[in-house]
Amino acid sequence: MNAPIRSETTNPYARAIAASKRVRWDIDHDVLRGRSLEHEHNYLPDGLTLAHTLEFLSASERRFMSQVQGRSYTNMFGLVERFINTKVLELGKHHFLGDQVALEALVRFSDEELKHQELFRRVERLAASGMPGGYRFLPDANAVARVVLERSSWAVLALTCHIELFTLAHYKRSIEPDARLSPLFKDILMFHWKEESQHAVLDELEWRRVDEASSPDQREQGVTDLLALVAAVDGILQLQSAADADYVQGHLARELSPGEQARLRDTFLRAYRYQYIGSGIELTRFPEILFGLVGDAQAARIKAALGPLL
Ligand SMILES: [Fe+2]
Ligand SMILES: [Fe+2]
DSSP states (O other): OOOOOOOGGGOHHHHHHHHHHHHOOOIIIIIITTOOOOTTSBSSOHHHHOGGGOTTSOHHHHHHHHHHHHHHHHHHHHHHHHHHHHHHHHHHGGGTTSOHHHHHHHHHHHHHHHHHHHHHHHHHHHHHHTSOTTOOOOSOHHHHHHHHHTSOHHHHHHHHHHHHHHHHHIIIIIITTOTTBOHHHHHHHHHHHHHHHHHHHHHHHHHHHHHHTOOHHHHHHHHHHHHHHHHHHHHHHHHHHHHHHHHHHHTSSSOOOHHHHHHHHHHHHHHHHIIIIIHHHHHSSHHHHHHHHSOHHHHHHHHHHHGGGO
């Protein structure tokens, strides 16, 4: 009998490599296939956009709201992937002369995030070609990355783990089951989900590795940094939700009342806070990982800071 080969199942980094090879896709050949975004469909489901809660909007106005939020959703991924990829390359250094399997897993992770950024740039061009002018995605990927990467790896990995876990939850729970979404937009998020599944595993492995090497003071600083990053994320959401609400309003064929305008803006902000902060806490195992790593006083600080955003 042959000696058993060291199974990929015993090493989570090796499992991530195997999965990465299995699902690997090409932007043109597999995802876009020469298609354009369909104007007659939603891009994101109601559960994420909250468009269904605005009874004063017509069906086509809600659809436009869903398409604008979908455009910002993919732009937001392109944005965060800039700092995620930079951090992943930096973490790879730890494995340069050590675990070559872990190093390969991180190199593939980085390669995929570079490809995803290109995919989301292409999606932005497709979305722009079918929408009226005036849309603006305000945050700059490099400026945000510079601010984020000043914080400790513990905090950046926590934020990254959170983002990649909610990406999976959004796709599985509300995007995949929604038959009303644009087939192309859905495919884009399906292919993204396939490669993100490994990233979420690697984030957690690296976060736990960094956490184990942290002193109590470093972990305390990690919590402080994470809360600063969440506040920075919320600043971006406030800015972009207001810009997107104004863009939608500016392209309705009628004037909304001041009360309706306020509700539109408020709903955009609530939707974005749910998409990028609340849903990760509510729908994923992120809180389980986070609260398993920090002490009671740190957990209380985190809950107090998140409370007003949820
Ligand atoms: Fe990605
Ligand atoms: Fe990712």
